[in-house]
Amino acid sequence: MDSPTSSGTPRIVIVGGGAGGLELAARLGQTLGQSKVTLVDSRPFHIWKPSLHEVAAGTLDIHQEGLSYLMLAHMRGFTFARGELLAVDRERRMIRIGKVVDAAGQTILPERELHYDTLVLALGSISNFFNTPGAAEYAVTLDSTDAAEAFRLTMLKNMAQVDQARASDPQAHLRLVIVGGGATGVELAVELREASHVISAYGLRNFEPERDLAITLVEGAPRILSPLSEKISRAAHARLARLGIQVETQCRVAQITPSEVHTADGRTFPADLCVWAAGIQGPPVLASLGLPLNRLGQLEVNARLETPDPHILALGDCCAAPWAEGKNVPARAQAAHQQADYLAGKILARVQGEDEGESEDSGEPYVYRDNGSLVSLGREAGVGSLMGKLSGRGLFVSGTLARWMYMSLHLMHHRAVLGFWRTAALALARLLMRRTQPRVKLH
Ligand SMILES: Cc1cc2nc3c(=O)[nH]c(=O)nc-3n(C[C@H](O)[C@H](O)[C@H](O)COP(=O)(O)OP(=O)(O)OC[C@H]3O[C@@H](n4cnc5c(N)ncnc54)[C@H](O)[C@@H]3O)c2cc1C
Structure with a gap:
């Protein structure tokens, strides 16, 4: 067990290394370092979720595309703990994560507990079948x-x-x-x-x-x-x-x-x-926390992404954050990215405040900015709209331009996680590899 007093430094634990959680861990790790920032994920490597349809079709190879969390932790200065979140003991400020087994069922890592001072839940979502039989x-x-x-x-x-x-x-x-x-x-x-x-x-x-x-x-x-x-x-x-x-x-x-x-x-x-592919809901583990959930099982958070527990924050698909006209922020990678940015600023200010003996968190609330939507329509085409900053109206884009813009969103995520030069090198390497391989993974 990892004791609260073992390090003496405030621990930030982020559970879920997806579109939002990984970006947050990379940002915080860079500034605060491995002793303060831990990322937990049930999987050993990261794939950006909006590209899962490409994995399903075989046009994206997970063995080339996957980014090892251990490698990222080393590069970006956070600690990685692999395991599935099983429970949160809010009184003791401990999370329990499940054991990790290999393909033969042998235990690699045992079930264990981790202490947190600030817990950020970034667990994403699962499909919602809306009780449809079968x-x-x-x-x-x-x-x-x-x-x-x-x-x-x-x-x-x-x-x-x-x-x-x-x-x-x-x-x-x-x-x-x-x-x-x-x-x-x-x-x-x-x-x-x-x-x-x-x-x-x-x-x-x-x-x-x-x-x-x-x-x-x-x-x-x-x-x-x-x-x-x-x-x-x-x-x-x-x-x-x-x-x-x-x-x-x-x-x-x-x-x-x-x-x-x-x-x-x-x-x-x-x-x-x-x-x-007809809707989402919050992961079932959230129901065991004793915190308010909406009808889709997402954690209800306020405009500062806070839950009623002052030690627990949330971002991305697993939470319902208020947006304009009584609506919630949509469950999209764009929102998870913005929220990771927002929480990085908020947590860094909080840590700095604590270092300087202040305990008040006086930051601005998070406001979702809709930058538009792009939908990939295959290798050469896409369609979507980009929100004009001044007019607030959508500019229709289609064809190859829309497809390139769509691909640039994936690169922007990589840049947030890997930094500019590594992203550029990776993009070039993948472009060259595509010249030597079939476009679809055949094995
Ligand atoms: C096929 C597809 C296409 C999409 N296309 C788009 C698009 O074009 N544009 C767009 O904006 N959005 C798109 N989305 C939605 C987008 O992927 C999500 O909104 C976004 O990934 C949410 O980010 P997140 O950080 O909340 O969660 P995720 O990115 O889902 O990450 C959650 C992480 O938590 C981990 N995790 C989950 N449960 C546990 C647990 N119990 N213990 C430990 N770890 C856990 C997972 O392994 C994962 O790494 C698409 C989604 C899909 C499925």
Whole structure:
């Protein structure tokens, strides 16, 4: 056990090394150092969650893209503790993290406790099935790198099976239904269609992507990408149609079985595979903290990202922070990034204040700035809007420009975590590697 008095310095523990938590650990570690800042994550390496649809399609290789937390901890001056958060003892200010086992089930690290003075919860979210019968059992999600990688392997296997079957059965094909026409569902549909072309070109002689892989996107709202403008929605819809992806709107899923998706209005879509991308909720561990949660199981925080416990702060998808007109800050990487920035400033000011004998936290509240939205529509295209700083109105962008801007968001995250020069070197190395390898991971 790690005792509160063992170091004598205030401990900041961040749980969750994702889009927001990792950026925060990197910022704080650089200034405060390893003895004060600890990052906890259940996984050994980091993948930026908005790229999980690329992992699922095989267009992004986790073994090349993954950034080891131990390496980042060494570079950016924080301590990394691997393990899943199991419980928080708020009275003793201790967190319990689960043991880590290897593939053979051997214990690498035991279950253990860590002391905190300030705990930042940055656990992200999990899929919300909204109690739809069969969804948890038969639909897959893109909640984690492992889930996206497992999906990739299943797709590869199924496509190879259809390729084999085609030799004797001219009807053999693969039917994929994606539930949820938000950014995740739309991006996944396009990425999979493009990936299927590359995969078939590398040895699936009988497999014709448009004919043998039927992709259906099912959305409950009247249009896909409904939180974005109608223009963006129309442009994305047109691109999906061009790629032969069937889009069904105003279509609420009522039940999922091992081979079908049933809708509330009585329609049935045959499905060999079903992906659920229709909403999020807070991770279940949050319910054990005894802190207020909203109806989606997210921690309720105030505009300073504080919970009612003065030692616990939260950021990103796992919390509901107030925004304009009674709404909450949306669950997006953009918000997690801004909140990490905000909390870095707040925590540094707090530590400095404590060093100088002040205990008041007089910082400004966090205000979400919507910089617009970009949706990737494959290798060469994207669509979205950028918020004008002066007008506050969205500027429509599409095509290659939108795709480049989308990719630059990933690079900005890398820059926040790795620094400018390492990000530049990494980007160049990856560009060169792409010249020597197929665009899709085939093994
Ligand atoms: C396919 C996909 C595409 C997306 N595209 C976009 C996009 O284009 N733009 C955009 O703004 N947003 C996008 N999002 C949403 C975006 O990914 C999230 O809003 C963002 O990642 C939230 O950041 P976070 O730091 O809160 O959590 P995350 O980035 O999810 O990180 C959470 C971290 O916590 C760790 N963790 C979870 N539970 C535990 C535990 N019990 N113990 C220890 N560690 C734990 C996880 O391993 C993970 O590292 C997309 C999401 C998906 C799935």
